[in-house]
Amino acid sequence: MSTDETQREIIDEFSLLDGDREMSVMYLMELGQKLPALTDEHRTDVNLVKGCQSKVWLATTLKNGHVYFSADSNTAVTKGLVSLLIRIFNGHLPQEILGADLFFVKEIGMDRFVGTQRTNGFAAMIDRMKKEAEVLKSNAGVRA
Amino acid sequence: MTTRAATGPGLDITAIRKEFPILSQQINGHPLVYFDNAATTQKPGQVIKALTDYYSGYNANIHRGIHTLAEKATKGFEETRVAAQHFLGAREKEEIIFVRGVTEAINLVARAMGSRLLKKGDEILISGLEHHSNIVPWQMIAEEVGASIQVIPVSENGELDLSALDTLLSRKTKMVTVNHASNSLGTINDIETIIDKAHEVGALVMIDGAQAAAHIDIDVQKLDCDFYCISGHKMYGPTGVGVLYGKREHLEQMPPYMGGGEMIREVTFKKTTYNDIPYKFEAGTPNIADVIALNEAFRFISRISKDSIRRHEAQLLDYAARQLTRLKGVRLVGTAREKVSVQSFLVDGVHPFDVGQLLDARGIAVRTGHHCTQPLMEHFGIEGTVRASFAVYNTQEEIDAMIEGISRIKGFLQ
Missing domain, CATH: 3.40.640.10 (Type I PLP-dependent aspartate aminotransferase-like (Major domain))
Known part of the structure; x- marks a missing residue:
């Protein structure tokens, strides 16, 4: 599934919640709960995403040229937010991640139900993931 | 608010609430419950x-x-x-x-x-x-x-x-x-x-x-x-x-x-x-x-008189502490004998930010985090708390709404 297709799927799911703020936050938390646990070795200071008020650890691996992120957070809402990004990005090529336009954020009205502080933190997560993809892309270039 | 809200110790809370224009609004489809008074109180019409x-x-x-x-x-x-x-x-x-x-x-x-x-x-x-x-x-x-x-x-x-x-x-x-x-x-x-x-x-x-x-x-x-x-x-x-x-x-x-x-x-x-x-x-x-x-x-x-304000707030604080204590997995932080109307607490297994976010979705404003007292939080070995703080215009019904919100969070996340 392309990153755009996954985003449209997320938009559809959130549209069922009809803008209900409590339901949206709870749904986000539920998604976070389903995120596979991050092993302790990945909960390092290096893996902490800067710019988030909550703690978010992000680990990146490359399998056959495809990027796989795993993450954890000390707060349920943030874990839900990062789970959305993982769902969109995982299994894609670094350049696909770099080129992805994340239109779902505006479409689901995220700033309305998570607030400015968390929206800023969310931007920091996206930034970090794109930077990781950039590094992997340039590494691949060096190897080629 | 209902009549119970108005039966404070000599205070007509319903009338007092009417003096604060901001309180009559809906937040996220719910009546605003403002429990962030230790951060800043709302302003009566005469100040505005x-x-x-x-x-x-x-x-x-x-x-x-x-x-x-x-x-x-x-x-x-x-x-x-x-x-x-x-x-x-x-x-x-x-x-x-x-x-x-x-x-x-x-x-x-x-x-x-x-x-x-x-x-x-x-x-x-x-x-x-x-x-x-x-x-x-x-x-x-x-x-x-x-x-x-x-x-x-x-x-x-x-x-x-x-x-x-x-x-x-x-x-x-x-x-x-x-x-x-x-x-x-x-x-x-x-x-x-x-x-x-x-x-x-x-x-x-x-x-x-x-x-x-x-x-x-x-x-x-x-x-x-x-x-x-x-x-x-x-x-x-x-x-x-x-x-x-x-x-x-x-x-x-x-x-x-x-x-x-x-x-x-x-x-x-x-x-x-x-x-x-x-x-x-x-x-x-x-x-x-x-x-x-x-x-x-x-x-x-x-x-209004500080004495009346204090008595009303003391009732709210006492009620909130009792209701919170009745919830399993909720721990009060700060139980001094003499207090102003501030109650910090933690919900087991749920980060204060998440509690705050879900309460906000129900129109309830509380503060979450370290409250600019990091050394104190460190003393208790915690990152922060959820803090509800009450003012003269708050009511028991509003505390009931917060308790109901916390019960839902517990049911969902614990």
Whole structure:
């Protein structure tokens, strides 16, 4: 599934919640709960995403040229937010991640139900993931 | 609100709520429940009206104007000084300095008094319950002069352990600075004992009254503290205005904090002589509108009476603590015997941010995090808390709404 297709799927799911703020936050938390646990070795200071008020650890691996992120957070809402990004990005090529336009954020009205502080933190997560993809892309270039 | 809300101890809470225009709105489809009063209280109509009256009727720069508007603005401004004098029980109106709030007041005293009073090897005694604004300014001046900071320890229930005072206080202690009530836990500190003991060793005492002003009667002469400060916005007044009280003898010997207009007597390029107190500390055009509106906050509080406010809030606090305790997996943080209407708590296995986010989705405003008291949070081994803080316009029904919200969160996340 392309990153755009996954985003449209997320938009559809959130549209069922009809803008209900409590339901949206709870749904986000539920998604976070389903995120596979991050092993302790990945909960390092290096893996902490800067710019988030909550703690978010992000680990990146490359399998056959495809990027796989795993993450954890000390707060349920943030874990839900990062789970959305993982769902969109995982299994894609670094350049696909770099080129992805994340239109779902505006479409689901995220700033309305998570607030400015968390929206800023969310931007920091996206930034970090794109930077990781950039590094992997340039590494691949060096190897080629 | 229903009739139960109106049966406070002699207070008609329904009528009081009507004085606060902001309270009648819906947030996320629910009636607003505002429990973030320790951060800032809402403003009654008379405070809002004073602001608009000033700007639409007599906005003018004060003190040096001879025209009618300047006269009227100056009169309003200086009337608040007298009101503040009475509110704090000060001996004279010259002992009242207008500042932006408690943070500026503490910085002013730390800078102006600290630079004069403190030298290498001296000690400043603070408490483990302090807000960052009553820690950092003292650290800054201490570092500059080579003084050190000592800390009164906090017990498990969130009270200060005053038995430590005898060992902490010595002739080296030059300044003692503590809050009247804690913003994170609500603890009302026994400042009378602290002031007496500090004076015994010759130290000066500053009291941060930010969390006390809307709840506790203050009499600086009876307390005999050297400095006391309050923030207008935490006592139904506007933001950006506060009051520093200082004993005349200290204020007179303190150098000015900022230079500029108003604070001078005469300026030449060779030498400037300073104005008398309080103007020596009020450089530049002050916050005229908010100072004038602050008087209405004093009037609001005195009309309702602090005693009635306190009794109503005590009932709310007691009710909230009991209801929270009944929820399995909810832990109260801060259970001092004497408290203002602040209740911090934790929900097992749920981060305070998540509790705050879900309560907000139901229109309930609480504060989450470390409340600018990181050393205190570290003392309890926690990152932060959820904090509900109550004001005169809050009701038991609103607490019920919060309890219901927390029950849902527990059911969902635990």
